[in-house]
Amino acid sequence: MSRKNPTPMMLQGLRDSAPFLLVIVPFGMLFGVLATEAGLKIGETMAMTVLVIAGAAQFAALQQMVADTPVVMIILTALAVNLRMAMYSASLTPHLGKAPLWQRALLAYLMVDQAFVLSAAKYERAPELSLSARVRYYVGTMVLTAPAWYTATLFGALGARAIPPGFALDFAAPITFLAMIGPMLRTLPHLVAAIVSIVLALAFHGFPYGTGLLVAAAAAMAAGVVTEQAMGRFRP
């Protein structure tokens, strides 16, 4: 690895990732608060936040835990939220696949939405970057945001005890999920997928062990792709 100018790339990544702190910090704190309210101990909350680092999946797991879903179904539902990362992994491989194994393991651990979006855009803009420059940029996008996520969760978990019970925190999880939906509705197929997900999840709510949601999610993914194809086919 070239040691010439090792800092600028990492600094660029750090600088580009800084605006995301405005989302990551409150989001992490909210996770800490809700996990604690749900009954997780600080060690459990922090273990989840450090091992998983994926906000939406963590909230999904928490919700299924509160609903007393069986362990396997909790894991499957939260993993379903994270399946998009297989797409990130596949898209990043042409750019990072030749890095040493330990680096690829580190990059995989740090593969969150922000790291992927920033890095994929960077590699597109600057195809001349060396492998080590690409790795440094990617790590740079996470050197601030990953510790910020852990720390925010910790502060949320510690602060949760100070929140009085009359605060209607029962509705914090639904509001968080609803807030995630708007920014996801980027295209018509995304909108169709969301609607199918809602309608079928309500229709299949009585299915045992939370399987209704997984069936609804599978149908919603298919609906997104079908809509996409229909639009392509019928484009004038």
Add this chain to the structure above:
Amino acid sequence: MTLTTAEIWMVIAGLGLGTFLVRFSFLGLIGDRPLPPLVMHLLRYTPVAVIPGLAAPLVLWPEATDGMLNAPRLTAAAVTLLAGVITRNIVAAIFFGAVTLYTLLWLIG
């Protein structure tokens, strides 16, 4: 929550390991082989296929009110969704939703 401590740790370990394997899949194990285009397209919709379905029953049948529809909660839900669509910002949407919920709970109770 009635999960035992052991079950909680099973969730944490299972989700942590599973998420890592999803992230490591192509970069670490499969390598530079393209996914079938259909799979790439399906994966694009995973968050938007799961999260709305997770939210819908929580909104329509809130636990705190024993599953009865509740005006402050339903209004707050609508405001949150709308604010997310307009601002494209999760934290802004949570803020508007929370302000709506607490204002209405304070007014109506």
